[in-house]
Amino acid sequence: MSICGLDFGTSNSTIGILQDKQPTMVPLEQDPSGEWQTTLPSALFFDFEDDQINFGRHAIARYTAGEQGRLLRSMKSLLGGSFMNDKTQVKNRFYTFDEIIGFFVSSLKTQAEKYNKPDSASLESVVMGRPVYFNDTDTALDQAAEEHLANIARLAGFKHVSFQFEPIAAALDYEQQVSKEELALIIDIGGGTSDFTLIKLSPARQNQSDRQNDLLANHGVHLGGTNFDQRLSVNCVMPEFGMNMPLTDKPGLHMPGHYYFDLATWHKIHLLYDRAVLLELQNFRPIVSDKAKLDNLLQLLKSRKGHQLASLVEASKIELSTEAESLVDLSSLFSDSREDAMKNCTISQAQLQLSLQRDIDKIFNTLQETLTQAGVSHKNIDTVFTTGGSTALPMVKACIDAAFPNAKQIVGDLYNSVGSGLLMEAQLRYR
Ligand SMILES: Nc1ncnc2c1ncn2[C@@H]1O[C@H](COP(=O)(O)OP(=O)(O)OP(=O)(O)O)[C@@H](O)[C@H]1O
Ligand SMILES: [Mg+2]
Structure with a gap:
């Protein structure tokens, strides 16, 4: 059975597979300098001239060059929102947003399968990332968003679809470098959401499939870059x-x-x-x-x-x-x-x-709530692990420094950490 971890992000997406049994983040697209990148910007461009759909950097470049067509970005923000069931017109056709996200997810799957050619099996099982809340005020819409995404993945051809919270996936990725037991706070601030996990990590715990006892809190807010x-x-x-x-x-x-x-x-x-x-x-x-x-x-x-x-x-x-x-x-x-x-x-x-102060305050209030939920003081946290593009903001870094002056700070791979953790989860779940 061929497995993968898929991080469908608001701004960037990644997919991790096993190649020759080695966990590998798939190079998805060349950047303008010609270097292969494992991120694909979550963008589609419907080209009206040739009726092709372009993805990622290429999609943005076609649109910016003034080609006739329609650009879509930030589609993940629609999941869990009131527009989720709407259709949108592209040229003379109406598509549901699920169909449009489906084109994008299918393209990630196809790219990964092409890259994995020597093993030639199509990818059947996927662990997809999800934010702690697609919708942080309406539980029914939050649940519906996950169901939409599961459906999209099944339509793209995955037979087994399951989910892991994005910050927990990042924790599993970070745990690979942990040498002794520690209490870690994972901070993932991306394009659409800010997500936090407080979790016990250790080399001995790494291969356990049930981590409920290690998880102290999981929280988030629908705010990001x-x-x-x-x-x-x-x-x-x-x-x-x-x-x-x-x-x-x-x-x-x-x-x-x-x-x-x-x-x-x-x-x-x-x-x-x-x-x-x-x-x-x-x-x-x-x-x-x-x-x-x-x-x-x-x-x-x-x-x-x-x-x-x-x-x-x-x-x-x-x-x-x-x-x-x-x-x-x-x-x-x-x-x-x-x-x-x-x-x-x-x-x-x-x-x-x-301009950002109010949002940043809200994000850090949610972070404090995460600690309160777990009944943990900032002094008990051994490590703060950061991932997600928006943690590169100096304002965010300054808030983390001020809130956790004594913790060890580890800056993760801002764009690949969640995807590689999802692949690890897939290895545990689908072995
Ligand atoms: N140096 C920087 N300063 C501020 N913001 C940055 C910087 N670099 C990247 N970003 C922002 O990071 C965001 C993208 O981060 P990332 O790729 O982690 O998000 P994502 O995983 O797609 O989103 P999400 O996980 O919330 O669905 C964008 O909003 C981008 O503008
Ligand atoms: Mg993300």
Whole structure:
């Protein structure tokens, strides 16, 4: 039986297999420098010219190059939400979001099978990762999200599908380097969720399939890097497109904020490309205080550059991990005369900090709740193991340093730790 661990992430996905019995993270795509990467950005591009579906970096590149088509990112955020059962139009067909996620999961499976050619067996059994909460307020929707994902995996051809919590998978990965018993806190802050596990690890416990007695707490919150992008965009970039501008005929009223919140939210951007929405926005033109800003917004939407704008904001957030300031090159989104009308916008580290503070506080409150649930003080924790792209944020690192001054800190592989732990779990479950 051929087994794998599959981490379907909000921003990046990985798949781990056994190759010649050795645990291996599958190289999924070459980056622009030609180097093979084991991460595939969780993105699809439906190309309207050749009716092909592109995945990962390639999908984003096709969209950014201005090819006709539809880009989808952050699809995992739909699982557990109110849009989960919706259909979406791509060219002249309607797809359920399960079908779209299914294309992506199938492509990961196929890639892994191709890579594994010498063993030639198709992958039959998978342990998939799941966040502690797909939905942290509604248990029924949370359960439904897992059922959707299980269904998607079965439709992709997996015969045996089971789940493990993403931070527990990361714990199993970290446990490979543990030489004596320790109490470890696993912190996984990714694109969509922040997840925490408090667990006893030791070399002797590694091969036990039931770890319930070692698990002290498992907790999380539906907040991550895509929320940070949204906050930064709304606070620092959306005002350039007219957010908060007064309406001249209605004293005290402003442009409705929901258009801007959608434009700043990866999985909602496409809703604004709808003709009816464009018409609604056009109708505001006579009454807005700054017509040029509304024209910039309309032009951006007509040329379907919303995802590109979101990518620029995300890139600035990442740049601010190392630089004091970052330029969001808004004029690069406009190719015609509007290029001059669009002011560029610079974001400082202080603005990033201000924009993210509330979310970071919420994440660290949830972390404190994790310790409270277990009745454990920070002083009892031997090791803090971090994974997930958003733990690279200096603000996050500073909070961890302040909360656990005495614990040993281990920075894991930010992108592969969960996937390799899921493969380990698959080895235990399907042996
Ligand atoms: N240097 C950095 N500073 C801030 N954020 C970063 C940095 N590098 C990556 N990120 C963010 O990390 C996130 C992606 O992390 P990761 O790939 O771990 O998420 P994921 O596993 O896909 O999501 P999830 O597990 O929540 O479903 C993105 O939001 C990205 O912008
Ligand atoms: Mg993740």
